[in-house]
Amino acid sequence: MKRAGDWEGRLRNASKRQATGASKRSAVEVAAPLPPPKTTARKSVREAQNGASVNEVSEAATEPSQDIFESTVSKTVDSDEVLTELSGAIIEPRGSSSPSPLPSSSSIASFTSTPSVTENQIRYYRLRANHLVNSDLxxxxxxxxxxxxxxxxxxxxxxxxxxxCWQRMWGGARVHDDGAKQQADPTKKKSSGDDEQHRxxxxxxxxxFLSSTGLIRIWGQRATLxxxxxxxxxxxxxxxxxxxxxxxxxxVKAGRVTGKDAAAELARARDTFRGVLxxxxxxxxxxxxxxxxxxxxTYSILMCATVAGQGGRIDVGGIGTASVLAPRSVIAPExxxxxxxxxKADALVEAARRFFKTYGPALETDFRYFMTLTAGPSRQAVETLIAxxxxxxxxxxxxxxPTKLKKxxxxxxxxxxxxxxLLAPIPPLTQWPVRLLYRFDPLLLAHADKSFWIPAHHKSKVxxxxxxxxxxVLVEGRVTATWKFSKEKDETTRFVVSRLPEEEEYGSDTKRELERQGRGFAEFMGLKFGDIAFNKH
Incomplete structure (x- = not known):
């Protein structure tokens, strides 16, 4: 089993640096310290709790010479290289005789001041890190x-x-891109018939999902599945x-589940089913x-048992059907x-490590929002990685x-x-892929600051x-429209794309690409594509 790198060792090194003090740090500071907490810091947490508690409602330009998502970053995020031993042992990648190292001092030293990047560089990096560009998974x-x-x-x-997942896998949205946008990695061999036979x-x-032992469906951040x-x-x-x-x-105690305070009954049920599992x-x-x-x-019992590591959901008969709670020994045999x-502190450090690789560059408050944390634990995790x-x-x-913003x-x-x-050249905007992101896409869930994707005054439309x-609809790395589809009487699927106010009408090339993506999505859903209409909010 692949492992994630010297996870514990990194924490020990961070603690040593914090204890030693700033005077003995490297002359090159690669990260600025976090600013003091603001009195409004908890607002984003409340917004995260209120705005995302879905369970209560329904719940080419030159490519970089080194693809960070195929090398360094994957040391901690690839499925076979995730945490397997988080205490009392060195964690190493499979087939490696030494733990995955931190960046070398020479690579760090190449950045002698705080790098400056554009919003488009950030957008493109996030798209790549989210496997929405050139995915080969x-x-x-x-x-x-x-x-x-x-x-x-x-x-x-x-x-x-x-x-x-379809948006992020080979055989998914990518194969429906315009040919010029399918920027395949020339270092990888392409299997015959990939485009047509592996959709x-x-x-x-x-x-x-049902046949693989690699995934589980449990409650997590934002208290949602x-x-x-x-x-x-x-x-x-x-x-x-x-x-x-x-x-x-x-x-449960407030009566929002059963109509009365049932906290004591829930506690008894949890004790009972702990033994059953x-x-x-x-x-x-x-x-x-x-x-x-x-x-x-029932829902409350399932939720509490899964986050206690006692058992997990199994969907009997397929996803969306009746669920049973299976013991951990069945879902994840020892x-x-x-x-x-x-x-917990170490777990949040690892969560922050993943977050800033996949969703960075980002604010500490974005990580706080993503994990639904209060300021203290979030800042501590980020400061550990800075140290x-x-x-x-x-x-x-x-x-x-900041002078103009007066803050x-x-x-x-x-x-x-x-x-x-992040600093590598990025393709022209016209070569960025067009995507029809579906409901609750992780790209749009991750950040408290949505302004990279959509103007603040249009946020409520999404x-x-x-x-x-x-x-x-994602065009040139920005949300430019919402969309929906419906099944017509003739069994075909009709898509409607509604442009946001102030967005210019799509050109013929963009409309053609959106139609390709619509056809691909209909095929993914097992439906027959009918047509696609364009209007304005």
């Missing part, structure tokens, strides 16, 4: 890689999760388990009712997936200066190992008050 292993890199895929609606469908992804790499289960429990459990117990038995809604517990507590308890020089601060050249500058961070990829994130 395939099969069940590809699903696990995506889940690990994104640190979970929103799966309250299973179709949305699979659509997010993946919703049915196929569902089958892979996510698909995770199975090896990340202990990490999720440590990072957000307390938050998920406390929030659910509070809802430990004995190797599954738990169903029927079992819960048969033992005299209120059936309305021989295949050793369970290692992780300190170990795993994060680099960057400035944005295309945004107003302290926002500090954006990115994985130091990924900095060369992020609804009840926590829904609508399907969006």
């Amino acid at each position: 395939r099969g069940p292993a590809g699903l696990s890689t995506i889940a690990a890199a994104l640190f979970g895929i929103q799966a309250q609606e299973p179709v949305s999760a699979f659509a997010s 993946i469908t919703l049915s196929q992804l569902s089958t892979w 996510h698909m995770y790499d199975r090896n990340d289960w202990p990490l999720i429990c440590s990072a957000v388990g307390d938050f998920v459990t406390a929030g659910r117990v509070a809802s 430990a004995s190797g038995q599954t738990v169903s809604a029927t079992d819960i009712a048969a033992l005299g517990f209120n059936p309305k507590l 021989a295949e997936c050793p369970w290692r308890e992780v300190d 170990s020089r795993e994060l680099t601060a960057v400035t944005i050249s295309t945004r107003p200066s 302290k500058p926002d500090i954006y961070y990115i994985s130091t190992a990924a900095l060369p990829t 992020w609804t008050p009840n926590g829904i994130i609508l399907p969006t």
Whole structure:
């Protein structure tokens, strides 16, 4: 089993640097310190809790010489290189005799001042890191890689999760791009018939999920269901388990679940089914009712058990059907997936490490929002990575200066190992892929600051008050429209794209690309494409 690199060693090194003091650090500072907490810091957390509690409502230009997502970054995010032992052992990649190193001092020293980047560089980096550009991920292993890199895929609606995967896999959205935009890596051999014979469908992804042992569907950040790499289960429990459990117990106690305070009954049910799962038995809604517990507590019992690492959901008969709670020994046998308890602070450091590799450059408050944290734990995790020089601060050249804004500058961070990829040349905007992102796409869930994707005054047209994130059109790295589809009487599928106000009408090339993506999405859903219409919000 591949492992993630000297995870514990990095934390020890960070602690040593913090203890030694700034005077003994390298002369080259690669990351600016976090600013003092602001009195409004908790606002984004409340917005994250209120705006994303979906379970309550429904829940070529020159390419870089080194592809960071195929090399350095993958040391911690590839599905077979995720955490397997987080205490008492050195964690190494499979087939390696030494742990994955931090960036060398020579590579760090090449950045003698805070790098300045444009918004387009940030957008393109995020698209690449999210596997939305030139993805070569395939099969069940590809699903696990995506889940690990994104640190979970929103799966309250299973179709949305699979659509997010389709956007990021070979055989998905990429094969429907205009030929000039399929910038295949020339160093990789292309299998014959890849484009035509390996177009993946919703049915196929569902089958892979159900038959593969690499993924689990449990509650995580934002207290909503996510698909995770199975090896990340202990990490999720440590990072957000307390938050998920406390929030659910509070809802039960307030009467929002059963109509009255049922916290004591929930506590008894949790104790009962802890023993049932430990004995190797599954738990169903029927079992819960048969033992005299209120059936309305079923969801709460399942949620609390999964984030305690006792068991996980199995969808009987396929995704979207009745679920049972299977014991951990069935979903993640110890021989295949050793369970290692992780300190919460260490778990959040690893979560931050993943976040700033995949979603950076980003703010500390973005990470806080993504994980639904309060300021203290979030800042501590980020500061640990700053101290170990795993994060680099960057400035944005295309945004107003702090003097004009009359406030302290926002500090954006990115994985130091990924900095060369961020600074590499990017293709012209006309060569960026066009995408029809579906509901709850991880790209749009990750950041509190949505301004990289959409003007603030149009945010409500995508992020609804009840926590829904609508399907969006991504053109030149920006959200320019929303879209929907419907099945007509003649069994064909009609797509409607509604441009945001102030967006110019699409040219013929963009419309043609959107039609290609619409045909591809209909094929993915097992439907027949009819037509696509364009209008304005």
